[in-house]
Amino acid sequence: MEKALWYLIAGTRGGENRARIIRLLNERPRNANQLAEQIDVEYNTVRHHLDTLQEHNIVEPGGSEYGELYFLTDQFEHHHDEFEKITQNLDDFE
Numbered sequence: 001m002e003k004a005l006w007y008l009i010a011g012t013r014g015g016e017n018r019a020r021i022i023r024l025l026n027e028r029p030r031n032a033n034q035l036a037e038q039i040d041v042e043y044n045t046v047r048h049h050l051d052t053l054q055e056h057n058i059v060e061p062g063g064s065e066y067g068e069l070y071f072l073t074d075q076f077e078h079h080h081d082e083f084e085k086i087t088q089n090l091d092d093f094e
Contacts, residue, residue, distance in 0.1 A: 002082050004056045005086055006086055008052065017045070019083075021050070021059075022053070024039070029069040029071045030069065031068055032046050032047050050070055058073060059071065059076070
């Protein structure tokens with residue numbers, strides 16, 4: 001999981017938006033439309049990031065398909081400190 005987080009957050013262009021999505025989901029579950037509005041990106045872009053995060057077991061969908069909410073996985077929760085370290089390192093370079 002740690003390698004995946006480093007790659008997804010620090011190693012790709014979409015890392016900043018993925019980190020923003022994770023931070024919002026850490027506050028409470030949200031659907032793709034809510035996330036798109038809150039980080040001010042296109043809905044399809046958020047869907048792409050959610051699919052990527054889901055493939056790496058960081059988020060999981062819950063509920064019905066329409067308006068489906070996304071949650072952080074238990075596996076991610078065990079690595080939350082590593083996520084914070086990665087995002088702190090990113091902040092140091094800005």
